[in-house]
Amino acid sequence: MTMHCSCLLVLSQMALGLTEVPSSPPSAPPPSIAYAPVLDADGDAYAQPMIAALPLTHSTEATRRALQSVTATNAFSEDGGGLRLGKVRLLKGGKLLLTNGVTTVEGSSGGGIARWATIAGRQMPGGIGLSNHATAIELPDFGWRSFGVAVGFGDRLELSYSHADFNTRDAGALLGIGQDYTFNLDTYGAKLRVAGDVVYGDPWMPQIAIGIEHKRSGDGALVRALGAAEVNGTDYTLSATKLLLAQSLLINGTLRYTKSNALGLLGFGSADDGYKLQFEGTLGYQLSRRAVVGAEYRTKPDNLDLGASPAWMDIFAAYALTDHLTVTAAYVDLGSIATFSNQRGGFLSAQVAF
Amino acid sequence: MMTAAAAALLLLQQVPAEGTDWDAEFGVELKQRDPVTGELPVDPFHQSNANAGAVPYDSARLVHDFGGREGIARIAARTVELSEADPRIAAIFAAHDTVRLKRTLSEQFCYLLGAGCDYTGRDMKTSHNGMGVTKADMNALVENLQAAMREEGVPFAAQNRLLAKLAPMSGDVVEP
Numbered sequence: 001m002t003m004h005c006s007c008l009l010v011l012s013q014m015a016l017g018l019t020e021v022p023s024s025p026p027s028a029p030p031p032s033i034a035y036a037p038v039l040d041a042d043g044d045a046y047a048q049p050m051i052a053a054l055p056l057t058h059s060t061e062a063t064r065r066a067l068q069s070v071t072a073t074n075a076f077s078e079d080g081g082g083l084r085l086g087k088v089r090l091l092k093g094g095k096l097l098l099t100n101g102v103t104t105v106e107g108s109s110g111g112g113i114a115r116w117a118t119i120a121g122r123q124m125p126g127g128i129g130l131s132n133h134a135t136a137i138e139l140p141d142f143g144w145r146s147f148g149v150a151v152g153f154g155d156r157l158e159l160s161y162s163h164a165d166f167n168t169r170d171a172g173a174l175l176g177i178g179q180d181y182t183f184n185l186d187t188y189g190a191k192l193r194v195a196g197d198v199v200y201g202d203p204w205m206p207q208i209a210i211g212i213e214h215k216r217s218g219d220g221a222l223v224r225a226l227g228a229a230e231v232n233g234t235d236y237t238l239s240a241t242k243l244l245l246a247q248s249l250l251i252n253g254t255l256r257y258t259k260s261n262a263l264g265l266l267g268f269g270s271a272d273d274g275y276k277l278q279f280e281g282t283l284g285y286q287l288s289r290r291a292v293v294g295a296e297y298r299t300k301p302d303n304l305d306l307g308a309s310p311a312w313m314d315i316f317a318a319y320a321l322t323d324h325l326t327v328t329a330a331y332v333d334l335g336s337i338a339t340f341s342n343q344r345g346g347f348l349s350a351q352v353a354f
Numbered sequence: 355m356m357t358a359a360a361a362a363l364l365l366l367q368q369v370p371a372e373g374t375d376w377d378a379e380f381g382v383e384l385k386q387r388d389p390v391t392g393e394l395p396v397d398p399f400h401q402s403n404a405n406a407g408a409v410p411y412d413s414a415r416l417v418h419d420f421g422g423r424e425g426i427a428r429i430a431a432r433t434v435e436l437s438e439a440d441p442r443i444a445a446i447f448a449a450h451d452t453v454r455l456k457r458t459l460s461e462q463f464c465y466l467l468g469a470g471c472d473y474t475g476r477d478m479k480t481s482h483n484g485m486g487v488t489k490a491d492m493n494a495l496v497e498n499l500q501a502a503m504r505e506e507g508v509p510f511a512a513q514n515r516l517l518a519k520l521a522p523m524s525g526d527v528v529e530p
Binding site for chain 2: 124155199200201202203244245286287288289
């Protein structure tokens with residue numbers, strides 16, 4: 001078998017002319033694969049950098065991403081921050097500063113009191129981001145504290161949760177519900193970007209998002225006693241937001257279909273009032289990449305006939321201290337709350353987003 | 355047996371000669387930089403200011419804010435340099451003629467800002483075709499451009515006016 005094999009080898013090599021034959025004439029050039037001297041004729045060819053014109057129909061970056069290993073799950077990515085789960089980027093960021101908005105009193109990406117069409121978190125398409133916030137509002141007779149978390153999926157979907165405590169302080173005793181009685185409200189939000197982009201694309205085509213906010217009051221018996229029809233309720237929102245770069249203006253308008261009484265702190269609807277369409281708007285001016293100032297306006301129903309003012313207003317300044325930490329300070333005018341008028345005060349909020 | 359024979363044949367092949375020009379072997383074309391401009395040649399295309407992708411401003415103040423043509427040229431070159439050094443998007447620039455890009459980007463900015471240049475580059479769709487640019491890449495480039503404009507002392511509102519001309523082009527630049 002072995003003999004047979006080597007015989008065949010020798011034969012085949014001879015047939016292909018590969019075997020060195022010692023008696024070959026010395027003048028025969030050593031066999032070589034097509035040598036092209038033309039390219040070397042220009043002596044400077046290698047002195048100057050030459051770039052090969054590779055066929056770039058499927059270019060490097062796109063190809064690199066497509067070929068990226070999916071096996072190295074849960075590993076710190078090699079390019080930029082964040083974690084990787086398969087091909088999904090976790091907390092990698094990538095959004096332009098402030099284009100994730102700050103956080104509303106209801107825990108959604110937006111201004112201070114107006115919901116925007118922006119998606120919380122700094123993630124880009126294919127990534128998942130996270131946003132946390134804490135907000136305090138100090139009014140002459142009341143105090144508001146809220147905190148919450150929002151998760152952003154791509155630049156597409158936002159899911160949020162926020163918990164608010166509304167302390168009635170001395171007003172509680174005067175209203176007969178007890179000194180420092182604190183209303184509680186849980187808000188579960190979802191927002192879906194359906195079209196447009198807040199920065200890119202046609203300057204007159206805003207980012208448009210639809211959303212819901214399901215709110216659950218923690219004070220069932222009391223809000224019913226105050227006249228609210230329900231303890232839980234859901235708001236439906238349609239938002240449009242655009243950064244007009246030429247004017248450095250941020251414009252936002254949101255339509256909210258709601259039956260919430262004071263965001264839902266005082267329950268939802270009443271014996272004779274239900275859903276109504278309300279408006280909330282923001283006008284902001286960008287001072288720098290990190291700073292924006294502006295004003296907000298939000299109408300609200302007075303289902304409980306407590307003489308609540310028809311709208312809330314604020315003027316605000318937001319500053320991105322780092323890529324991740326944004327603080328917002330505002331002067332808010334919440335009008336009359338539970339018969340206590342002139343509720344104007346300070347709003348301070350911090351947001352940490354990835 | 356045939357497999358063994360084939361393997362042995364492979365092993366016994368002669369080593370290719372030293373200095374074999376593999377580019378020539380595989381038909382890889384080599385482009386030579388222009389000795390004067392240092393740019394690589396591009397395929398012929400229809401040259402027009404319309405390729406810049408937007409209608410220019412007409413404001414002497416805006417041009418002044420950008421430091422005139424020289425300032426604009428520095429901003430364009432610096433944007434490219436920052437991007438070449440930016441790990442987020444360096445890979446996109448690595449395979450491209452950044453000598454030419456610095457010139458055409460400068461011409462585009464200069465034209466759009468109304469500083470009196472003609473744009474001689476290709477349109478945005480053609481020039482970004484097949485690059486696989488994402489919106490995140492575009493954001494990174496915007497940040498580098500903003501950094502270059504800050505270094506040049508361009509007021510923020512004026513920076514945004516240039517971005518306002520570029521942002522609507524995203525549809526031609528970003529791969530769907």
